[in-house]
Each structure stands twice: as C-alpha cells, then as structure tokens.
Amino acid sequence: MTAAIEVSDLRKRYGDVQALDGASLTVPEGSFFGLLGPNGAGKTTFINILVGLVRKSGGEARVFGHDVETDYQEARDAIGLAPQEFNVDRFFPIKEVLEHKAGYHGIPADEARERADDVLRRVGIYEKRNTRFDWLSGGMKRRFVLARALITEPDLLILDEPTAGVDVQLRRDLWNLITELNDNGTTILLTTHYIEEAERLCDEVAILDSGSVVEVASPEDLMDRGVDKITISFRE
Ligand code: ATP
Numbered sequence: 001m002t003a004a005i006e007v008s009d010l011r012k013r014y015g016d017v018q019a020l021d022g023a024s025l026t027v028p029e030g031s032f033f034g035l036l037g038p039n040g041a042g043k044t045t046f047i048n049i050l051v052g053l054v055r056k057s058g059g060e061a062r063v064f065g066h067d068v069e070t071d072y073q074e075a076r077d078a079i080g081l082a083p084q085e086f087n088v089d090r091f092f093p094i095k096e097v098l099e100h101k102a103g104y105h106g107i108p109a110d111e112a113r114e115r116a117d118d119v120l121r122r123v124g125i126y127e128k129r130n131t132r133f134d135w136l137s138g139g140m141k142r143r144f145v146l147a148r149a150l151i152t153e154p155d156l157l158i159l160d161e162p163t164a165g166v167d168v169q170l171r172r173d174l175w176n177l178i179t180e181l182n183d184n185g186t187t188i189l190l191t192t193h194y195i196e197e198a199e200r201l202c203d204e205v206a207i208l209d210s211g212s213v214v215e216v217a218s219p220e221d222l223m224d225r226g227v228d229k230i231t232i233s234f235r236e
Helices: 041-048 072-077 094-104 107-122 137-152 169-185 194-201 219-225 227-232
Strands: 005-013 017-027 034-037 058-063 077-081 156-160 187-192 206-207 212-216
Touching: 005 041, 017 041, 017 058, 034 169, 034 194, 041 058, 041 156, 041 187, 072 077, 077 137, 094 107, 094 137, 107 137, 107 169, 137 156, 137 169, 156 169, 169 187, 169 194, 187 194, 194 219, 206 219, 212 219
Parallel strands: 017 212, 034 187, 034 206, 077 156, 156 187
Antiparallel strands: 005 017, 005 058, 206 212
C-alpha cells in the first residue's frame, strides 16, 4: 500500500538555523497520526514542505507517492491543510471564499455551492455563511479554517495545533469531526503539544526533536514510559 506521507532524511536550513536535520517518517494511509515535539522542533517546517510553502534543502518527501516538488500539483491536491496561522481572504463572505477555493481546484460551480454549504454545516458555522472572515469570533475562525481544508475532500488532512487555546466545546467538536473523517478513510496528521490529545485521537505518534524524528510509538506506550514529560515538554 502507498504511504500517505513518506519522508526520508529531510533537511531544511534557514540561514544559521537547522530546522530539519535528517527527519524520516512514514505515515500509513488511513491512519490518525500525531506529530509531537517542543517549540521550534520543526513541526511547522515539516508541514510547510509537504504543502509546497517551503523548499527543502535536502532529502525526499512524498505524498501518496507524489514527490512534493516534482509532482507538486498531485501532492498538493491530495492535502487539506488547517494551518496554525490563518491567511484568509478577509473581505468576502466566507461561503464565497470556499466556493472560490473549490473553483480553483476545478470543482464546477453548482457542486462548489453544495460543498460549501455542507462543510459549513459540518463545522457548525452555516448561519455565518454570509459573514466575512474578519467578523468571525476566534473559535469560528478556527472552524472556518477547517471547513476550508475540507472543501476539496482531501485524502490527507493536516492540522497544525488545531486546538491550541480553544474552549472545551470547540475542542470536543473538532475532535468528533476529525475522528469521523478518519473513520471514513481520511488520513490525519495532527500536530499538538498535548499528549492527552494524542492519546485520545492518534493511533501512532512521532516525536520530532531538534529537526529529527526521535521516536515513533503508540501514545499509550509513550505515556507509560514518561516520554511525554522528558521530551515533549522539555523546552516549553
Ligand atoms: P512550534 O511548536 O513553536 O510551533 P515548530 O515545531 O512548529 O514550533 P518550526 O516553526 O518549524 O517549529 O521552527 C523550527 C525552527 O526553524 C525554529 O528554530 C524557527 O525559529 C526556525 N524557523 C522557522 N521558520 C523560519 C523562517 N522562515 N526563517 C528563519 N527561521 C525559521
């Protein structure tokens, strides 16, 4: 079976900073996979290379077998990304933003409208469909960013710290929604600082530290060994 993500010896240098230093990782298709690590470990850089926002300095990165640089479009089309920092068109009603994105990916207008309604309902902000992004609350913005990631019905959903600083209700809603997506076959890659979140959701987790993958294990195994306290929280 083709892996959803296959990365080997991935390297990225920004000036003097070695953000990724030979990271290797395989994320099986259909899995719910956690990527953990302290601040500055390289998690966002890893994701940004997969989606083509950052060019790698060395190594290999494939998404469903497509090289993220030479087969950029195929790799990118398979991914829905809910990033940590949002960069959303602020001046249009959010439903239109979703329809534009669907159109950009070649989805016909009628279908784009249906999909936009559907994803807005699923994330619980359908009643805000004619509101512009700027005017949403912080929690609604998070919900919208997830809707935007889902509009293309991606095979791989990447969530960069989706529950950082959100209230209990939203956290529960997000957990339910992404668990349901995973049950229906979507591969999930989630970065988080919360081992409890990984334990609740993930089949397997990798720990990234100083740009390398230092552990791949089940979250329960990590907790039993106390690895969370030693490694993940080390530099927080
Ligand atoms: P966090 O948990 O704090 O979000 P992270 O694991 O996502 O951290 P990255 O954001 O990938 O880590 O950062 C890895 C390292 O690369 C850090 O030292 C960071 O300062 C550096 N870095 C990231 N982006 C850039 C950039 N555009 N230019 C220079 N250095 C960068």
